[in-house]
Amino acid sequence: MSDQVAGASLELRSAWLGAARDRLVDELDRVLGDALRLEGRRRPPWSEWVAISDFDLTGRCAGRFAHPDPDSSPRSATTLLTRALAKLALGAWDGTESPGSALRRVLPTITEPTWVVDALEELDPAARVAVQSSAEAWMADVLTSVRGRRDLRWQVARSRVEVPGRSIRLAAACDARLGDPRRPTTLLVHSGRLPDDAHDAVVAGFVSLVVCFWGRAVPERVRLSSAGTGIARRVVVTPEVLDRGVDRIVELASHRAVPDAAPLTPGGWCRWCHRLEDCTVGRAHLEPGA
């Protein structure tokens, strides 16, 4: 995870952040008009807000995103717990001990976040071992990607932002950062997503904007590492990269604003889609011989 390439100045990155925030508001005004606009002081219930997260960025069927499954969350509680435990342990890792040792050392000391404490208390011993084992595997994988680097600040909490004037919530996670939290130099995102130049820029732009939305500046760069590959690639944050993130937010929000206009894209994902029963395109795709 070499970060030797000089990034843009803090002043420039601060200006880019302001411009990206303004552009997001302007583009939503242009594309959505009054749809999803917050009126006066009345706030709709959470269920009526449009949630756009980093999990939604690379979905290939707009129709599926436009009609979300009310019974599913993008990630299971266990996955979130696993990641949180792993990052708490990585924050205390001494550089030589095994992931299991670090985790066992940290577990009795965890008092925050309270949802982690509560979730752990709900697990029986066997389930707890399973969660710890997953956390250790994730730790080893991310350490492989960053080659054992120790100066990273691991981030347990996801960043959440309400778009000004709209009932739109954005959520993103960076797994670690370098630099001040309000003006980081590098954000690290470790996921199962494989390298893809087009999507990498969208993810980097989105995560930079959401994580730093109310901070002072966007990061100089985003490091994206792919689970199981040992590969990490760098996306230098520029106005163009931020535009990619803004454009994707506007595109996804427009699908939710007019769900039935969202195009359907069939693929392997149709097999697991909650809309399959009502989707002729998906069913046709899965017909034998299709």
Next chain:
Amino acid sequence: MDGVHTGPEAVVPLAVAVDDALASVPPDLVDGAEQVLSGLLASVDDRARSALDRVADRLPAGVVRVPKGRIADLQRCERLAVARHLRPDGRPPGRAALRGVALDRFVLLAVGGSALDEPTAELLSVLDAQGEESLCDQVLAAATDDLGVFDDLVGPVESWRDLPEEWWPRLQTAATVSLADGRVVCSGRLDAELGGPLVHRAGVVVEVKSSSPSPAHVEEVALYALLVGWRDGVPPALVVRWYPFHGAAVMPVDAGVLESAATRLAGAVEVWVELLAGREPREVPGPWCRWCPDASGCPSSTAPAAQDAGADRVPGQVVDGFDDGEAEWEPPEDGVDT
């Protein structure tokens, strides 16, 4: 290349078997293996690109996935591979596959220091925590039919306890290679890893097998050695197949192991790409016909080769010396993505 079995005395701690084997691996063997890695990646990548280019006008959009189960089936019979992976019927895993699922989780509990007093209950807890609701239902159904269906797996798993902490034992890790600019992906989920570059010790990959030893298992661990080598930049020194009733079979990783695995992977990619592009699959009768979803409509399934092998075998049953392909449960997320 079948490795060395420690024999039926499976209670030999895995740590001892691994330690003994590592002591006899010559350093130049690992060095030689490391040196071929980049060349093999370039070669497989080149063959994947060529395969894609040959059928570019007929290939559906999307990523071509070739996980280990698909590669194994392609080597058995193309029609079997298509039936199982291109048109999966969503059937739940059979009894043998469920025992494989259980064994993996029992290993997890033993490595994590948990008691295995009530195996089925503890298995359900782990599966529930892992979000495997469908498998929970299958386990409950199997346990309803046979209360002690998993109990015999518990004793052998004791040999996994007390793995040295300095080996960084870690379970269910991922090793993935992205080929042809991400258009082809081969991913593996390793049952256990020990050592490796981060630990500054020789790496070891352990594959847990609930069925009897089979040549196909050797090819699986060789593929894992290749994927780990590409992931870490250094191949593991050893790959181990661990069987609850046959002990550990260890195999040093040399350049030949990696070269063979790369050749099989490239061949599987070429064949799978052709099949995705619409080529009719070739049929090869064999014992796999017994668990092939297409068997009822496939003329080859009545051929002598399909009828003779394992004729006294009940589908799903684990039989010594029989390559039980049904014992591989490929999770949905490894499914075809086209």
